[in-house]
Amino acid sequence: MARLKFPALSQLPISLAPPRITTTDVIAGASVAMVLIPQSLAYAELAQLPPYIGLYASAFPLLVFALLASSPYLQTGPVAVTSLLTIAALPEVPPTQLPAIAALMAFMVGALRVIFGFARLGHVVRLMSTPVVMGFTSGAAIVIMSSQLPKALGAQPPDGGVLWQAVWSIGHPSGWSWSAVALSLVTVSLFIGGRKISPFFPGVLIAVIIGVFYSRTSGYSGVTVNEVPEGLPPFSLDLPWDQIPTLLLGAVIIALVGFAEPASIARTFANETGERWDSNQEMVASGVANFVAAFSGGYPVGGSFSRSSINRLAGARTRWSGGVTGLIVLAFLPFASVLEPLPTAVLGAIVLGAASSLVKPTRLVRLWQRSRTQALLAWSTTAATLFFTPRVERAVVLGVVLTFVAHLSRKFAMHQTTADDGSVTVKPVGLLWMATDQQFEQGLHDAAAASTSGVTVDFSRTPFLNASAIDAMSSVAEELETRGHCLDWSHPPVGSERMLNGVQKNA
Numbered sequence: 001m002a003r004l005k006f007p008a009l010s011q012l013p014i015s016l017a018p019p020r021i022t023t024t025d026v027i028a029g030a031s032v033a034m035v036l037i038p039q040s041l042a043y044a045e046l047a048q049l050p051p052y053i054g055l056y057a058s059a060f061p062l063l064v065f066a067l068l069a070s071s072p073y074l075q076t077g078p079v080a081v082t083s084l085l086t087i088a089a090l091p092e093v094p095p096t097q098l099p100a101i102a103a104l105m106a107f108m109v110g111a112l113r114v115i116f117g118f119a120r121l122g123h124v125v126r127l128m129s130t131p132v133v134m135g136f137t138s139g140a141a142i143v144i145m146s147s148q149l150p151k152a153l154g155a156q157p158p159d160g161g162v163l164w165q166a167v168w169s170i171g172h173p174s175g176w177s178w179s180a181v182a183l184s185l186v187t188v189s190l191f192i193g194g195r196k197i198s199p200f201f202p203g204v205l206i207a208v209i210i211g212v213f214y215s216r217t218s219g220y221s222g223v224t225v226n227e228v229p230e231g232l233p234p235f236s237l238d239l240p241w242d243q244i245p246t247l248l249l250g251a252v253i254i255a256l257v258g259f260a261e262p263a264s265i266a267r268t269f270a271n272e273t274g275e276r277w278d279s280n281q282e283m284v285a286s287g288v289a290n291f292v293a294a295f296s297g298g299y300p301v302g303g304s305f306s307r308s309s310i311n312r313l314a315g316a317r318t319r320w321s322g323g324v325t326g327l328i329v330l331a332f333l334p335f336a337s338v339l340e341p342l343p344t345a346v347l348g349a350i351v352l353g354a355a356s357s358l359v360k361p362t363r364l365v366r367l368w369q370r371s372r373t374q375a376l377l378a379w380s381t382t383a384a385t386l387f388f389t390p391r392v393e394r395a396v397v398l399g400v401v402l403t404f405v406a407h408l409s410r411k412f413a414m415h416q417t418t419a420d421d422g423s424v425t426v427k428p429v430g431l432l433w434m435a436t437d438q439q440f441e442q443g444l445h446d447a448a449a450a451s452t453s454g455v456t457v458d459f460s461r462t463p464f465l466n467a468s469a470i471d472a473m474s475s476v477a478e479e480l481e482t483r484g485h486c487l488d489w490s491h492p493p494v495g496s497e498r499m500l501n502g503v504q505k506n507a
Contacts, residue, residue: 021324024315029324031200031314032075032307036325037332038208039307039354041225041339042347043078046144047086049299051225051347053099054078055329055336056233057106057298061289062326066319068285070278071266075307075322076289080355081140082258082302084147088392089250091243101247102299104239108251109300110290113259117284131367132399133260134360135378139385140392141358144351151348154180154222162389180222180345183211187349192356199313204350211346212339225342230334233296253393254300259286262303269312306354373406407431407463414443422452429461432469441472448476453485460491465499473503 044054146166154177194203270277412430
């Protein structure tokens with residue numbers, strides 16, 4: 001079994017070493033908690049679960065994640081895209097059964113991520129190519145905003161699809177609740193306008209306070225959060241295990257897509273700061289957090305870009321900032337009933353504000369200028385997301401299939417260039433698999449024969465490496481070594497570093 005390091009374990013309170021938590025960790029954790037508490041309610045309702053389920057998913061899972069995570073900045077908890085994927089994957093059952101099934105989904109997502117992490121398959125998220133993730137995220141954001149629009153307007157559209165209900169709500173202003181509209185406008189203004197003032201401006205928290213105060217003092221007649229149980233989450237292993245086959249595909253999709261964004265966030269932060277980040281350890285940490293969410297009445301959790309950014313900007317130094325966030329949510333639970341009068345229009349507006357940043361029309365247009373194939377992948381995934389709504393997970397499957405079709409249909413090539421010093425750079429273009437292994441190996445040997453100083457393999461146009469490619473590189477490395485030269489590489493595919501280290505050991 002692969003060995004994983006848990007750097008935060010040395011920071012446990014029971015350790016003889018002095019606590020390493022810093023004042024800025026506390027400040028950062030508290031700053032994130034002020035955003036997470038109202039967001040967790042909104043995202044749980046987006047998943048068509050009771051809002052308090054979001055609070056349960058924001059307490060103990062964060063504490064466990066803080067112990068095991070690799071990135072000091074990444075904040076986990078309920079997120080919009082995972083919430084949408086959750087409701088898309090749940091079977092059609094009475095609403096009272098949904099919380100238990102959503103908890104089972106969290107368990108399955110956790111199991112998959114732990115397996116991927118211990119098997120050192122953190123790079124499996126590369127199955128979700130950048131164009132597919134970009135296209136799905138943009139399409140999902142449109143679906144998310146459409147689902148929340150009637151709520152934000154206080155409209156009651158007739159039964160129908162999510163997109164159709166949003167269009168109907170916009171076209172029937174006579175059905176709007178002007179109190180709900182006013183609260184939504186205030187919420188969106190505080191959310192978006194506050195971020196322009198400062199990343200730490202508690203616009204969402206202020207909007208919630210205004211909403212609760214208005215509802216209590218005005219006799220608000222619209223829909224409110226209503227029941228929010230007080231006290232700690234109920235721990236239970238009694239889940240509907242017979243639903244596992246029904247949820248399997250959805251769990252795989254959430255395990256991959258829900259990890260792709262936090263992996264990108266953590267990798268970006270690590271590149272900017274030069275700090276260590278381990279995708280496999282992060283996968284295990286996220287998996288265990290989902291286990292805890294499952295047994296404490298929550299639903300699938302993932303990394304949040306906005307909250308992670310706040311965490312970093314607020315001065316987080318260690319993973320304990322996320323633990324502080326979880327502790328604050330935990331301390332709030334006995335008093336959570338104060339949120340019962342909160343109009344759901346405020347929650348809908350919170351999701352609208354958050355999801356609006358996920359739509360990337362400019363990036364989708366620019367993608368066409370870089371690569372028409374990748375642009376078509378992204379646009380196709382966006383269109384499929386809208387078409388398959390509410391079964392948006394099918395769009396992800398289609399995007400992955402189209403990605404492989406695009407790579408397999410592309411003619412594999414080995415481009416070779418020779419520098420003035422006699423070194424040769426060879427660039428494989430396309431997918432490395434059994435049909436192209438021989439061409440890759442022959443290209444390496446040709447480069448070695450043409451070289452008078454060494455060979456470098458540029459993997460910038462290759463998404464994956466396989467065992468045959470490593471064997472071919474080891475063979476060529478040995479051939480070059482007999483002549484006093486060496487084999488090097490650049491731009492290795494994400495997650496292939498360990499495989500490539502084997503080339504150095506074998507050479």
